[in-house]
Amino acid sequence: xxxxxxxxxxxxALTPIGSNANDYWDGLKNGVSGAARITRFDPEKFRTQxxxxxxxxxxxDHFDRKEARKMDPFTQYALxxxxxxxxxxxxxxxxxxxxxxxxxxxxxxxxxxxxxxxVKSYANNDNTPRFNPFFIPKMIADISAGYISxxxxxxxxxxxxxxxxxxxxxxxIDAMNYIRLGHMDIAISGGSEAAVTEAGIGGxxxxxxxxxxxxxxxxxxxxxxxxxxxxVLGEGAAAxxxxxxxxxxARGAKIYAELIGGGMSADAHHIxxxxxxxxxxxxxxxxxxxxANIQPEEVDYINVHGTSTPLGDVSxxxxxxxxxxxxxxxxxxxxxxxxTGHLLGAAGAIEAVACVKAMENSLVPPTINHFTDDDQLDNxxxxxxxxxxxxxxxxxxxxxxxxxxxxxxxxFRKLEE
Amino acid sequence: MSEIxxxxxxxxxxxxxxxxxxxxxxxxxxxxxxxxxLDTVELIMEFEKEFNIxxxxxxxxxxxxxGQAISYLEENVK
Numbered sequence: 001x002x003x004x005x006x007x008x009x010x011x012x013a014l015t016p017i018g019s020n021a022n023d024y025w026d027g028l029k030n031g032v033s034g035a036a037r038i039t040r041f042d043p044e045k046f047r048t049q050x051x052x053x054x055x056x057x058x059x060x061d062h063f064d065r066k067e068a069r070k071m072d073p074f075t076q077y078a079l080x081x082x083x084x085x086x087x088x089x090x091x092x093x094x095x096x097x098x099x100x101x102x103x104x105x106x107x108x109x110x111x112x113x114x115x116x117x118x119v120k121s122y123a124n125n126d127n128t129p130r131f132n133p134f135f136i137p138k139m140i141a142d143i144s145a146g147y148i149s150x151x152x153x154x155x156x157x158x159x160x161x162x163x164x165x166x167x168x169x170x171x172x173i174d175a176m177n178y179i180r181l182g183h184m185d186i187a188i189s190g191g192s193e194a195a196v197t198e199a200g201i202g203g204x205x206x207x208x209x210x211x212x213x214x215x216x217x218x219x220x221x222x223x224x225x226x227x228x229x230x231x232v233l234g235e236g237a238a239a240x241x242x243x244x245x246x247x248x249x250a251r252g253a254k255i256y257a258e259l260i261g262g263g264m265s266a267d268a269h270h271i272x273x274x275x276x277x278x279x280x281x282x283x284x285x286x287x288x289x290x291x292a293n294i295q296p297e298e299v300d301y302i303n304v305h306g307t308s309t310p311l312g313d314v315s316x317x318x319x320x321x322x323x324x325x326x327x328x329x330x331x332x333x334x335x336x337x338x339x340t341g342h343l344l345g346a347a348g349a350i351e352a353v354a355c356v357k358a359m360e361n362s363l364v365p366p367t368i369n370h371f372t373d374d375d376q377l378d379n380x381x382x383x384x385x386x387x388x389x390x391x392x393x394x395x396x397x398x399x400x401x402x403x404x405x406x407x408x409x410x411x412f413r414k415l416e417e
Numbered sequence: 418m419s420e421i422x423x424x425x426x427x428x429x430x431x432x433x434x435x436x437x438x439x440x441x442x443x444x445x446x447x448x449x450x451x452x453x454x455l456d457t458v459e460l461i462m463e464f465e466k467e468f469n470i471x472x473x474x475x476x477x478x479x480x481x482x483x484g485q486a487i488s489y490l491e492e493n494v495k
Binding site: 130132 | 432456462466
């Protein structure tokens with residue numbers, strides 16, 4: 001059977017460097033860092049005291065107080081970006097077939113803040129079990145997709161993917177495939193995360209996963225720099241409206257790009273460390289290229305996972321060289337996590353939006369904070385250091401890898417008639 | 418209005434996001450004030466916390482209006 005084609009017809013983003021897709025793109029293009037000292041709680045006793053928090057997010061600007069109280073922040077972020085993407089797509093919500101519209105969302109953790117607060121309140125009283133009836137429905141990761149479906153009456157496929165930092169890319173791949181196979185015509189897909197909490201920072205600190213550069217938060221996320229010392233936790237969300245090509249064409253929709261393929265693989269190696277030679281990362285890009293039915297030489301830009309950890313950045317570049325050979329040196333490669341921090345399960349969503357905007361603007365967003373070359377890396381690769389580079393991007397690939405050894409890649413292509 | 422009644426009303430206004438004028442003694446949490454089953458459970462828990470008492474489930478089932486909540490609490494809060 002021939003597969004249906006899938007295009008992106010709407011985007012929305014809520015990130016530490018911009019509270020909508022356009023502001024986010026301005027931040028990316030200008031190399032803005034979203035990192036600062038944590039404001040959400042007093043970080044004084046934590047080894048890491050900074051993160052990429054959303055700036056000026058106030059739930060009551062978006063929801064009435066009663067509604068806001070029943071949602072964890074990760075769900076609030078999801079609804080905000082879904083709304084922006086729906087408006088951007090100009091879908092006529094009265095005209096579409098709601099039974100053929102789905103929501104496939106990604107979140108690595110779900111309602112971490114809710115979990116933390118409820119358990120704290122239990123532990124702080126006399127151990128009488130007194131849990132809020134909204135505890136479970138606020139916390140569970142899938143509630144985000146549930147809320148979005150209720151808001152727009154999207155009655156098609158509906159679930160949330162959980163694969164740590166690969167979650168949103170898994171969601172986009174699933175949404176693409178269900179549209180390709182004819183199970184739905186429209187999907188709201190993407191991901192959201194809100195893990196900048198005591199439990200989030202403390203937990204990742206215990207793993208020694210986070211940068212501890214407290215004296216200079218804005219230069220802490222420095223993928224591929226010799227002195228990188230871990231990732232910077234970020235929060236936020238992004239949504240993409242994926243639509244079957246003929247459906248989008250028939251209504252005269254603005255088409256940002258075609259989502260032409262996705263790959264998945266596992267390292268099957270270690271719970272948190274990447275495979276040293278990048279085996280899973282190699283396989284996932286190979287799988288994505290095969291699914292998209294294109295040659296490696298057709299790719300112009302790779303938005304890497306590149307979290308700024310000592311091991312991960314090395315194995316990912318090894319994998320790129322394995323797959324792309326000589327063409328690796330002609331690619332533009334960048335890690336936008338240098339600016340946004342690492343949004344965990346939402347990373348794949350904001351980075352998909354980065355790819356789509358980069359293609360639209362023929363501009364590769366930079367990897368900021370490059371100070372010193374690392375001789376463990378191949379410095380002939382164009383890692384788009386410090387400043388955006390102009391380039392006509394026909395094909396962009398985005399990688400995300402998650403703890404657990406989950407790897408995902410997706411490929412966008414500029415639509416040519 | 419008793420102090421208890423005043424507190425009950427403000428909890429209901431806060432948790433259900435309703436106007437003070439809607440919170441009449443006859444108003445039913447679910448039929449008039451837009452509460453669902455989870456909201457009702459949360460309200461009972463808030464009453465328990467505010468007045469430092471424990472409301473048994475079989476009693477809680479009989480509290481479905483503002484007036485019922487006020488009279489239950491006026492009778493049982495020491």
